[in-house]
Amino acid sequence: MQEPLLALDKVTKTFRRSGGSIVNAVRSVSLDIGPGETVALVGESGSGKSTLGRIALGLLAPDSGRVLLAGRCLGDLSAAALRDARIAMQPIFQDASASLNPRRTVRELLAQALRHHRDSVEQRSVDLLDHVGLRPGTEYLLRFPHELSGGQRQRVAIARALAMEPRLIIADEPLSGADVSIRGQILNLLIDIKEEHRVAYLMITHDISIARAFADRVAVMMQGEIVESGPAEAVLHAPTHPYTKQLVAAVPMLDAPTARDREIGDA
Ligand SMILES: Nc1ncnc2c1ncn2[C@@H]1O[C@H](COP(=O)(O)OP(=O)(O)OP(=O)(O)O)[C@@H](O)[C@H]1O
Ligand SMILES: [Mg+2]
16 A cells, blocks of 8 residues: 555544643544545534644644654654655645735745745746636735735635645635635635645545535544544445434535536536
């Protein structure tokens, strides 16, 4: 079997609330993502999805267990190697304004991400903006994040992530901050990126229809544990765990458009 790009091995994280009570946010979770593979992590609010995502990104250290990126344990890396690992894994968060420095123009934000390129940074920036649907890209270069809509900001955040040429994108509810009317477009953009760049994804979402449209595999989290995982078709059409059955039953699956339907609709 091919070596996983990202492997979470029995990862556990406990928080102590300010009142002193203990929260077992993540309990001995193991999950592999192969190169170019898309895994959706679904589950209700508070089930530990974002905590697991932050551990995978190396933003939060697990209490026990290991995170391996291309076979190397994040906990064993030097500061410099950890920085490189963080470039290989780019996050996209729900609220793009939180991840974009408000004092930098789009041009500066992208130039910073493209600093490993010696030349044609401006042209690459414009190409990236075009690529994420901000056209013509030149029109956006001098804008600050607050001069963009929520959806445009998310596109800039996606362009910035792509500028790093990541092998894995960890997206935590990336559509929730955008207006309902443009969620389909951003979802299609993320699907196009998967197909064109062969980038792997960990897509964190409470929305089963996004998982269905997007993922090769689905993992279902409940109270800090993965209670079911497998190929998306199998998990979403023939769930075995009672909790997954309940999640799937709550969504009108047959009416939810698939990625293909959306593309045809947009054309
Ligand atoms: N820094 C923290 N300190 C204390 N408790 C925390 C902290 N971060 C998360 N938790 C708790 O850990 C549990 C899991 O939280 P997490 O944010 O991972 O859930 P989630 O599945 O992402 O939820 P949502 O769908 O609402 O985003 C929750 O009970 C939350 O209150
Ligand atoms: Mg969350």
